[in-house]
Amino acid sequence: MKLDSHEAATPVFDVRGLTKIYQTGEVEVRALNGVDLSLAAGEMAVLLGPSGSGKSTLLNIVGGLDRPTSGSVRFRGRELSGASDRELTAYRRDHVGFVFQFYNLIPSLTAWENVALITEVARQPMSPSEALALVGLEDRMSHFPAQMSGGEQQRVAIARAIAKRPEVLLCDEPTGALDSATGVIVLEALARVNEETGATTAIITHNAGIQQIAHRVFSFLDGRIASEVVNETRIPPSEVSW
């Protein structure tokens, strides 16, 4: 998709001087060290980097799961860094869709019910069936997680994340537990959702091959953004190799 110049001017996320320090015993770990970044509406970004480079910490703070030690995170102009637990919960509920490496499906609910779990409390959701159709799982709706493959489970997780029509879709290693063929299917689902719903999408990975599907690629190293690359030409996920 083409980025609208107006929307690009008012970013969905605006991160300034973000620092996160973990105190574990007497050791001080600087997970983020003054990160600046902004994401535009509808943009698909890939966050690349080795383990411990700070990309997950950034995603957790942006997703309202964690608070920075210093710096500011603005979502549509609203400051998240000082928000209360209650406000962060409401923020996650209303605006953010999450996809995780280990799917985090509820084992006692079927695929359809896992999606319905979220749509029941969302403001303007699509129907669970519609969301599952979007990831190509219209035939697996009454299966339990234990009855599905890893790729299928991850697609249920994506359907669940997008069913509430979130403004932001945050994916932490979505293909990390999958083989390459299944990984491609999952990436295709993500790309399609990004196209069709216009959700700002951030994908964490340490698989460099994935970066070409994004509009922009941020490379992390030691808690900082080491480089930022705009992909002039994106390739479809089916052509990704890893």
Next chain:
Amino acid sequence: MLDRKLVRDLGRLWAQALAVALVMACGVMTLILALGATRALDDTRSAFYDRTRFGEIFASATRAPENLKSAILSINGVSAVATRVVKPVIIDIAGMAEPATGTLISIPDHGAPAVNQLYLRSGRLPEPGRTNETAIIEAFAEAHGFKPGDRFDVLINGKKRTLSITGITLSPEHVYAIGPGDMVPDQRRFGVMHMRRAALEGAFDMEGAFNDVALTLSRNADADEVMARLDIILEPYGGTGAYDRSDHPSDAFLDAELTQLRAMAQVIPPIFLFISAFLINMILTRLIALEREQIGLLKAVGYSNAAIAWHYAKMTLAISLVGVAIGAVAGTRLGRGMASLYGEFFSFPFLVFSQEPDLYVIATLVTFAAALAGAAKAIWSAVALPPAVAMRPPAPTGYRSLFGGPAGGFRLPVSQLTVMALRHLVRWPVRTALTTLGTALPVALLITSLFAFDSIDSMIDTVWFRADRQDATLTFAAERSEEAIRAVEKLPGVIAAEPFRSEAATLRNGHRSRRIQIIASDPVTDIGRVLDQDFGAIELPPKGMLLSERLANHLALSPGDQVEIELSDGQGRIAFAPLVGVTNSYVGLNAYMSRNALDRLSGQGVQISGARIIVDENMLDELYREIKQTPAIASVALQGVSRDKFRATVEENIGISITIYVSLALIITVGVIYNSARIQLSERARELASLRVFGFTNGEVSSVLLTELAVMVLLAQPLGWLIGRGFSELVAQGFESDLFRIPLIINPPTYAIASLVVLGAALVSALIVRRRIDRLDLIRVLKTRD
């Protein structure tokens, strides 16, 4: 190394382990308490009976010549005989308005009785030849602060006599000393006094005669045969029928207490042990599931299956050891308290709560066995785990699609959060059922202890407000003509008086027989009434008799049958009367006739034995004064005072037991619900944290956990009511004896209170665990697999 892990694991799981240990402690405590108290009572009783040569067969007569003694002694199987003069008296104690009643019992002029010897606490026995000396039982002495040398007045055969106390005694016949009309001992109003035989013979015109006999048997004697022979010997002298120890009131009450204690030892500790076994199973199963990979690793590096099994067994035993220790200390302390409580009711020279080591060994072994039984399945699953499989995560849990389904299909109108809770319940049916049962048992336990309030209330209402509504019952020294009732009516403060006649008799039906008192009143009475099965007052039939249900059952008689009656008046005449109806009664075995019918039966004209009276409360003191000076009144039972004493005693005892049972119920509930919630939380931490990540509030996330608990706790209530009713029925049956029975009455508030206590404890336990949901680590959970 494994031991270090054990210590750390226990440190981490301390709250859960402690909850289980406390449940075990309750089992150990109740076991030690019940067994210890049973032994204490049983051992003390037999030691005391042996030492004092307590009789095995007892009988009374009107006046039998002393020379029958040799005939009785020569009955095959009799080893010793004591003939005595036993008489009821009214006691007048300075400073006490109401008359006390007492029993005078003779001891031989020289030496100790051959049967029913006295245990001298202080002082000495009366000197032979002294007619005003007496030794009194300890309970009575203590109630009035009497010491040897003190004096009090009694009415002997109409004459006031001052007796001088020489000694304080205990008697095997009066371990549980209960006065006429009383249902619990009232030490202040009932005394037993022993005097030398010559003194009593002189006072009651009983020279060369006796009216009571107690005897002991040689080994292998046939008690029934001895009783039959004794009856034949005493029959011409107004013998009222021999009975054995089991019908002796003092021993029967002791026996009832022992029966209860044995029932307690059999029912209550197993409940606790069962629940603790279940809790151990639940905790260990979860722990082993969590430590799956560690177990695989340990096996891979060469730890044997036995070492791993022993590791988890040690953990079980460590928890049990804490439970045993707490239970043993609590049981010992409570046992001492119980022994001193018994000291108030039972007059033994000594009553030591048994603390023999074997008691503690038994409790420890039983608890260990129960805990290991609970742990066995979980430990086996650890042993059976092949190392390679253990290192991989377990297969995801499969669920069945009850309570829901996709759009279009049948769905319960509930949220997916509720569906999660319900599916989890159904996924582990055995655990759900056991948790429900574990929550139902404290409800049942509470009902079983609380129902006594309802039953005793109903019993008090029936006995004292519907049946025996008199304020007092006067019994004459000898039967009087009908004119006597006029005299009673003239006593100060008497508002109304009703005559009654009471005759000892043997009722028979074929080979079944029973010696009882026939009570005869006017056909329609207002003060003392006979109740039918629906507790309504019934008119006494002009002909025939009414029997209380238990007596009718003893004799296998139903309405319409003929009852064979032989009055114990030495005449030996046998008459028949139809059984007209069956009555309801909680106290004793009762037979009723109209006065006309009994007068005809006795052939001695119109006679009355005493009167039931209603009294003006303001004139009680004057009435008491008059009664104490009226020789014709041999004994007086104060129903109002008896009722108050009974209520106070019962409420005190029930109060104590309710405190104990409520504590026990709370411990079980907290043990079950807290552990259940912790295990659920542990199993579902990942799911619940995921829900938080997706934007569900703490309240919504907790609802999954709380819904699941609520379903089990609510299901437990009706189940608990049912079990509680069953237990109560067993208790009521256990209480039932010829002396009294308690009705099974459970009022709705009792069910409600039992449920509220358990619901409250469950709620608190659940909320403690709920707080942990607020502290779920949202980030860590996303980085790990289940």
